[in-house]
Amino acid sequence: MSAKMLLNDLVLRPNFKGEVLAVLLALAIPLLAKVISTFLSGAAYREFCHQHTTFYKKSVGLKQRVLYMRLPVPWPSETTYYLLDHVPMRKLFARSPKLDAFALARRLHYKVWQVPPHAYKDTLRAGAKEIHKELSAKKLGPVTQTFETVVLESIAELRQEIGSGGRRVPFHTTFYRLAYAANMKAIYGPNLPVTETRIALQTFAINLLSLNMTPSLPFLPTEWWNKIIPSARRGAEARDKVTNALIKWQKEGGLETCSDTWRKVMQVVTDNNVDIVHANRWVNMVLFGFQGNTGEQPGWAFLFLLQSPKLWAAVKAEVDALPPDSLVGVDFRRATPLMYSAIHETLRLSTAVFAGRTTTESMQLEGCDTVFPKNILIRTMSRASSFDPRIWGGDAHCFKGDRFLLDEGLYKEELFFGGGVSACPGRHFAMAELELLMSHLIRNFDFDISSLTMHKKLAPEAEDLALGGAIDNPGHKCDIIDLDGTHIEGVYAGVADVDNC
Numbered sequence: 386m387s388a389k390m391l392l393n394d395l396v397l398r399p400n401f402k403g404e405v406l407a408v409l410l411a412l413a414i415p416l417l418a419k420v421i422s423t424f425l426s427g428a429a430y431r432e433f434c435h436q437h438t439t440f441y442k443k444s445v446g447l448k449q450r451v452l453y454m455r456l457p458v459p460w461p462s463e464t465t466y467y468l469l470d471h472v473p474m475r476k477l478f479a480r481s482p483k484l485d486a487f488a489l490a491r492r493l494h495y496k497v498w499q500v501p502p503h504a505y506k507d508t509l510r511a512g513a514k515e516i517h518k519e520l521s522a523k524k525l526g527p528v529t530q531t532f533e534t535v536v537l538e539s540i541a542e543l544r545q546e547i548g549s550g551g552r553r554v555p556f557h558t559t560f561y562r563l564a565y566a567a568n569m570k571a572i573y574g575p576n577l578p579v580t581e582t583r584i585a586l587q588t589f590a591i592n593l594l595s596l597n598m599t600p601s602l603p604f605l606p607t608e609w610w611n612k613i614i615p616s617a618r619r620g621a622e623a624r625d626k627v628t629n630a631l632i633k634w635q636k637e638g639g640l641e642t643c644s645d646t647w648r649k650v651m652q653v654v655t656d657n658n659v660d661i662v663h664a665n666r667w668v669n670m671v672l673f674g675f676q677g678n679t680g681e682q683p684g685w686a687f688l689f690l691l692q693s694p695k696l697w698a699a700v701k702a703e704v705d706a707l708p709p710d711s712l713v714g715v716d717f718r719r720a721t722p723l724m725y726s727a728i729h730e731t732l733r734l735s736t737a738v739f740a741g742r743t744t745t746e747s748m749q750l751e752g753c754d755t756v757f758p759k760n761i762l763i764r765t766m767s768r769a770s771s772f773d774p775r776i777w778g779g780d781a782h783c784f785k786g787d788r789f790l791l792d793e794g795l796y797k798e799e800l801f802f803g804g805g806v807s808a809c810p811g812r813h814f815a816m817a818e819l820e821l822l823m824s825h826l827i828r829n830f831d832f833d834i835s836s837l838t839m840h841k842k843l844a845p846e847a848e849d850l851a852l853g854g855a856i857d858n859p860g861h862k863c864d865i866i867d868l869d870g871t872h873i874e875g876v877y878a879g880v881a882d883v884d885n886c
């Protein structure tokens with residue numbers, strides 16, 4: 386039957402309009418219901434995050450004393466259990482044949498970065514293992530050397546631009562960009578465009594929540610939803626911009642000018658004939674892994690340090706006593722124990738980790754009565770752990786710079802790099818970067834309490850040295866305990882996405 390005949394046949398049917406309407410309604414009602422339920426779940430999730438992340442709320446009595454919370458987000462099609470107590474979170478990272486440690490990563494690679502889940506499953510795992518090997522504590526020398534060189538060059542430029550008369554710069558954004566540029570050059574060498582990828586990655590990060598949700602929307606392929614929903618479209622465009630920049634860079638010989646570390650990681654991927662587009666979608670995910678975290682931390686650390694006068698004076702004295710030139714290879718835990726502890730305390734309060742495991746059969750976690758069913762995702766919520774008074778003490782909600790120094794056993798309780806076989810492969814490098822960056826900044830610039838008003842984060846595309854305004858929401862407060870035990874009510878700009886984590 387030709388299309389024309391079919392059309393005539395349809396048009397001649399008397400109830401045609403009614404039928405079309407009924408079909409449209411049948412399609413639209415579940416779609417609408419699904420969209421509404423997704424948004425409602427999103428709202429419940431945000432409220433949940435807010436309860437567990439808002440810094441100025443006291444931890445005792447919060448809902449976090451429940452062992453876990455079962456929520457249909459971020460993927461309404463699946464059940465996710467978010468663990469809320471510290472101890473089961475630690476147990477989740479133990480090896481178990483009943484827990485798949487990499488299913489969540491594969492899913493994210495696929496849903497958000499479009500890496501086909503099974504085609505390269507083993508190869509990309511081998512690539513991640515190579516990152517672990519190449520960025521292990523013993524092999525960090527060359528990349529940290531490059532990192533320090535770039536940091537020192539950037540500091541020299543910044544000093545020149547500020548001029549001898551001095552001038553204020555919005556330190557959060559400035560530090561972020563400095564860390565980003567140095568991290569990029571240390572790993573990828575001089576030829577991957579820094580500003581272009583940074584702006585795209587930040588835009589991607591801002592819209593990531595939508596990209597996480599669209600795979601759950603019904604009827605249309607995810608990529609269509611990513612075109613229809615404006616924030617998802619912005620996120621997907623930014624993501625593709627980074628992937629395209631990486632592909633171009635690789636085609637133009639980037640692997641010849643990058644660090645040995647990265648060349649070896651990519652060797653594993655290219656030896657296994659991973660398609661260049663898929664390979665660089667994965668690299669994009671890796672890039673996001675380090676750009677999203679390390680650069681943020683110095684901004685938070687300075688915010689806390691500058692509001693703890695005694696700690697600040699002691700940290701400056703520690704840094705003044707370091708060797709005069711290069712600091713690569715310094716054991717900061719021994720040489721600057723207070724700064725080291727304060728960095729860890731900052732990470733405890735300002736990172737959000739949702740690492741997870743998928744159950745391969747029904748199982749229990751040691752110490753919990755709950756039987757978790759097969760094929761569900763169990764995730765940690767590290768900020769709920771950060772407020773757990775049984776681990777961190779009754780003042781868990783406070784920033785206490787010397788907390789880890791007073792009880793070094795706490796270093797073993799940290800969750801901000803994840804844990805077990807899936808723990809962050811960049812953690813040693815991240816710590817080295819933070820120690821080097823903070824020491825060189827403290828050495829080279831003057832800070833005082835008025836620097837706090839320059840803490841504001843600028844839009845991704847803003848000029849590096851544009852003058853900043855005041856802290857976004859001066860209403861956010863935090864409790865600080867200084868070295869002598871003095872309690873201080875400080876300002877807290879908040880984690881950027883505190884309400885939307």
Ligand code: HEM
Nearest residue numbers: 513671674675678679738740802803804807808809811815
């Ligand atoms: C303060 C800085 C950082 C924090 C808080 C952080 C945190 C994390 C966390 C929580 C995970 C997931 C762990 C899990 O599932 O158990 C992760 C994974 C990852 N991180 Fe980091 N990270 C940081 C810096 C870095 C750096 C500097 C790099 C690389 C140079 C990096 C590369 C990666 C990669 C590649 C993965 C995924 C590994 C895989 O697929 O197995 N991270 N990170």
